[in-house]
Amino acid sequence: xxxxxxxxxxxxxxxxxxxxxxxxxxxxxxxxxxxxxxxxxxxxxxxxxxxxxxxxxxxxxxxxxxxxxxxxxxxxxxxxxxxxxxxxxxxxxxxxxxxxxxxxxxxxxxxxxxxxxxxxxxxxxxxxxxxxxxxxxxxxxxxxxxxxxxxxxxxxxxxxxxxxxxxxxxxxxxxxxxxxxxxxxxxxxxxxxxxxxxxxxxxxxxxxxxxxxxxxxxxxxxxxxxxxxxxxxxxxxxxxxxxxxxxxxxxxxxxxxxxxxxxxxxxxxxxxxxxxxxxxxxxxxxxxxxxxxxxxxxxxxxxxxxxxx
Amino acid sequence: xxxxxxxxxxxxxxxxxxxxxxxxxxxxxxxxxxxxxxxxxxxxxxxxxxxxxxxxxxxxxxxxxxxxxxxxxxxxxxxxxxxxxxxxxxxxxxxxxxxxxxxxxxxxxxxxxxxxxxxxxxxxxxxxxxxxxxxxxxxxxxxxxxxxxxxxxxxxxxxxxxxxxxxxxxxxxxxxxxxxxxxxxxxxxxxxxxxxxxxxxxxxxxxxxxxxxxxxxxxxxxxxxxxxxxxxxxxxxxxxxxxxxxxxxxxxxxxxxxxxxxxxxxxxxxxxxxxxxxxxxxxxxx
Numbered sequence: 356x357x358x359x360x361x362x363x364x365x366x367x368x369x370x371x372x373x374x375x376x377x378x379x380x381x382x383x384x385x386x387x388x389x390x391x392x393x394x395x396x397x398x399x400x401x402x403x404x405x406x407x408x409x410x411x412x413x414x415x416x417x418x419x420x421x422x423x424x425x426x427x428x429x430x431x432x433x434x435x436x437x438x439x440x441x442x443x444x445x446x447x448x449x450x451x452x453x454x455x456x457x458x459x460x461x462x463x464x465x466x467x468x469x470x471x472x473x474x475x476x477x478x479x480x481x482x483x484x485x486x487x488x489x490x491x492x493x494x495x496x497x498x499x500x501x502x503x504x505x506x507x508x509x510x511x512x513x514x515x516x517x518x519x520x521x522x523x524x525x526x527x528x529x530x531x532x533x534x535x536x537x538x539x540x541x542x543x544x545x546x547x548x549x550x551x552x553x554x555x556x557x558x559x560x561x562x563x564x565x566x567x568x569x570x571x572x573x574x575x576x577x578x579x580x581x582x583x584x585x586x587x588x589x590x591x592x593x594x595x596x597x598x599x600x601x602x603x604x605x606x607x608x609x610x611x612x613x614x615x616x617x618x619x620x621x622x623x624x625x626x627x628x629x630x631x632x633x634x635x636x637x638x639x640x641x642x643x644x645x646x647x648x649x650x651x652x653x654x655x656x657x658x659x660x661x662x663x664x
Numbered sequence: 665x666x667x668x669x670x671x672x673x674x675x676x677x678x679x680x681x682x683x684x685x686x687x688x689x690x691x692x693x694x695x696x697x698x699x700x701x702x703x704x705x706x707x708x709x710x711x712x713x714x715x716x717x718x719x720x721x722x723x724x725x726x727x728x729x730x731x732x733x734x735x736x737x738x739x740x741x742x743x744x745x746x747x748x749x750x751x752x753x754x755x756x757x758x759x760x761x762x763x764x765x766x767x768x769x770x771x772x773x774x775x776x777x778x779x780x781x782x783x784x785x786x787x788x789x790x791x792x793x794x795x796x797x798x799x800x801x802x803x804x805x806x807x808x809x810x811x812x813x814x815x816x817x818x819x820x821x822x823x824x825x826x827x828x829x830x831x832x833x834x835x836x837x838x839x840x841x842x843x844x845x846x847x848x849x850x851x852x853x854x855x856x857x858x859x860x861x862x863x864x865x866x867x868x869x870x871x872x873x874x875x876x877x878x879x880x881x882x883x884x885x886x887x888x889x890x891x892x893x894x895x896x897x898x899x900x901x902x903x904x905x906x907x908x909x910x911x912x913x914x915x916x917x918x919x920x921x922x923x924x925x926x927x928x929x930x931x932x933x934x935x936x937x938x939x940x941x942x943x944x945x946x947x948x949x950x
Contacts, residue, residue: 366781373782378794386798484669491673491930495923497874499881500915503901507908598789602878616790617882620797628797632790639785 363647367640374636375426379419382625383411391623392435409435422629431630436622441630445612451521452611455534456600458527462535463542468585470539471546472573475554486543493540498599502533502606519608530607537599538592545588549581556580583653590646594639667934674931680924687740695734697721699891703729711909724909726899732909735891736917742880742892743921746807747873753811754872755865758818759857763849765819766826773823780816788813792875796884806885810872818864825857859936867929870922877918893918 382388389405406412410421425432431441474486509529510518517526553559554577562572597613604614616631618624687694706729710717717724723732765776783791792809799805829835830853838848877894879885881901886892888899893914900910 366778369778370781370785373778374786377782377786377791381791381794381798385795391798491926492923495870495919495926497877497915497918497922499878500897500911500918503897503904503911503915507904507912511905511908594785594787597787601787601789601793605882613787613790617793620790620793621882621884623797628794632787632794635787635790636785639787643785 359651360648363644367644370640371637374640375423375633376419378629378632378636379422382629383415383418386623388623388625426630426633431633432626434619434627435624441627444615444627445630445634448610448612448615451609452600452604452613454521454527455530455603455609455611456596458531459534459538459599459603460596462531463538466535467539467542468546468578471543472550472578474543474547475550476573478551483547486547490540490543493536496536498533498537499602499606501536502529502603505529505533506607521610530603530609533606534596534599534603537603538596541592542585542589545585546581549584550577553577553580579653583650586646586653587650590643590649593642593646597635597639670931670934673927674935677924677927677929677931680920681928684740684744684921684924687737688744691738691741695731695737697731697734699730699734699738700889701730705729706731708903708907710907711913714909723913724907726896726910727903727907732896732913735896736893736913738891739893739896739914739917740921742803742886742890743873743876743894743918746803746810746876746886747869747925749807750810750814750872750876751865751868753807754814754868755818755861757811758815759822759861761815762819762822763826763853766823767830767845767849767853769827776819776823780819783813783816786813789875789878792879793882793884796879801879801884801887803886806876806879810875814868814872817868818861821860821864822857825860826853829853829856863929863933863936866932867926870925870929873918873922873925 388409389402389411393401393405403412410418422432429442431445433440434444437444470486470489474483477483506518506529509516516529517523518529520526559572559576562576563569567576600611601613601617603609604611605617608614612631612635616628616635619627619631703725706721706725708727708729709721709725711724712719712722714724721731721733723736725731726735761776761780765773791813795809795813796805799809835848835852838852843851876885877892877897880892880894881898883895883898886895888895896914897911897918900907900912900914903910
């Protein structure tokens with residue numbers, strides 16, 4: 356078990372290094388910050404001056420190394436426009452992103468898990484078919500459009516919920532539903548197929564045969580085992596969830612880390628882009644790691660069988 | 665769900681996909697108006713069933729007086745071609761990587777595996793956005809970016825399948841006969857993975873269309889005046905409070921198209937690969 360967790364930690368470290376390298380490469384090699392920041396008519400002297408000011412005249416490897424060592428100390432540089440520390444900007448907006456993703460996850464799982472269980476229990480019945488059709492439609496839904504439609508209906512037409520911004524719990528409803536709707540279809544299908552697998556197992560029949568109440572059978576015996584693939588996938592899906600947050604934050608002008616990144620990308624404020632992207636990616640790596648460890652606690656069989664997987 | 669119901673889904677999906685492709689190919693014949701031509705006297709006309717609507721412009725017009733229906737029909741060109749091309753790029757690269765990792769194993773496998781982990785941990789959309797910001801927005805750059813960020817999905821599945829196929833007798837026999845690696849992969853491994861790849865690719869087209877729309881929605885994809893569904897949705901959002909149809913219809917076009925592709929892909933999986941029902945592409949639940 357410890358070996359497995361250590362192995363996963365090492366792998367996670369490697370992934371973090373790779374992410375920082377790709378981000379740096381994209382922003383400094385594929386795109387030249389100086390050329391993108393200065394107007395086209397800028398003279399060579401201007402270019403040289405800005406390069407010197409930003410420390411971009413040093414060799415790339417040296418730049419990357421100092422980016423890496425600074426990042427380890429929580430220093431991602433300063434925004435080119437506001438001069439604020441990029442890390443401070445990210446931390447300032449982190450609570451909003453956490454609030455949105457947690458609320459979205461609650462809505463998503465709150466819809467998906469009960470529907471998945473019902474769908475599996477009533478396999479083939481009308482409820483099951485409706486749920487499956489709903490999941491297929493949900494997976495095809497572009498959530499930025501869904502968000503806009505929700506605003507049209509609830510903020511513009513009926514005027515019952517605010518269209519954008521953050522503040523009260525009312526502000527959270529539409530963004531959380533949008534993000535939840537993004538997460539729910541896949542989770543519902545996984546819950547359904549996981550439950551279907553589990554419900555045919557011997558121990559479920561035994562539990563039923565000894566007279567355990569159906570509700571207990573379903574939610575204690577079956578769902579706990581069906582949860583293993585769900586937790587694994589949720590960990591892997593965390594990256595998707597953050598992608599959903601990028602979309603949701605943009606549509607609802609939600610002041611989170613993702614919308615900060617999108618804004619910085621548009622103005623090529625590369626220290627902020629670097630900081631936000633690397634930071635969000637680290638969150639994903641951490642979530643994957645936690646999900647993997649959580650699964651080993653849920654199912655002791657896995658840590659024995661997965662050493663080479 | 666019964667097999668018949670699934671076949672019905674496949675038929676519905678195929679019909680939608682066919683209709684979208686037809687729109688894209690025959691746009692000049694199908695569109696009632698020039699999608700680029702501004703008509704000052706026809707600005708912001710609502711859809712036909714709203715007060716003030718006219719059959720001249722069934723879905724209404726935009727702030728420049730351009731016919732929304734015509735622009736949506738032309739918009740299919742961008743979405744369909746971007747979705748298909750991005751899938752060709754990501755599939756080619758992803759399958760190649762998966763074959764190499766699965767067939768050779770060892771160091772090759774661990775390098776590719778780690779690369780896949782890095783890309784998958786990277787918030788996909790932010791990666792695409794950062795790359796577009798660095799390269800500049802254009803159709804070609806968008807395809808490259810979508811293609812290069814979308815490949816790991818294929819690599820994971822192809823690697824796992826290759827590992828299985830590699831150990832089968834016919835591959836061992838081919839190796840014993842002294843066939844070259846390239847030939848074994850091409851003639852014996854790849855054909856066995858084809859169904860899985862086709863199903864995944866068909867579902868990925870939908871995902872790529874949504875991503876393309878989102879990039880264009882943010883103004884980082886297709887540039888105006890070329891009509892694209894995402895771009896129109898982005899423009900329409902500005903007028904959302906007063907002119908709902910500008911945002912509603914382009915998004916509906918995206919939704920119907922991706923729904924059609926998903927129904928088609930799911931149905932295709934049942935036909936080609938009946939052992940793997942109801943697991944979304946790239947995600948194995950066993």
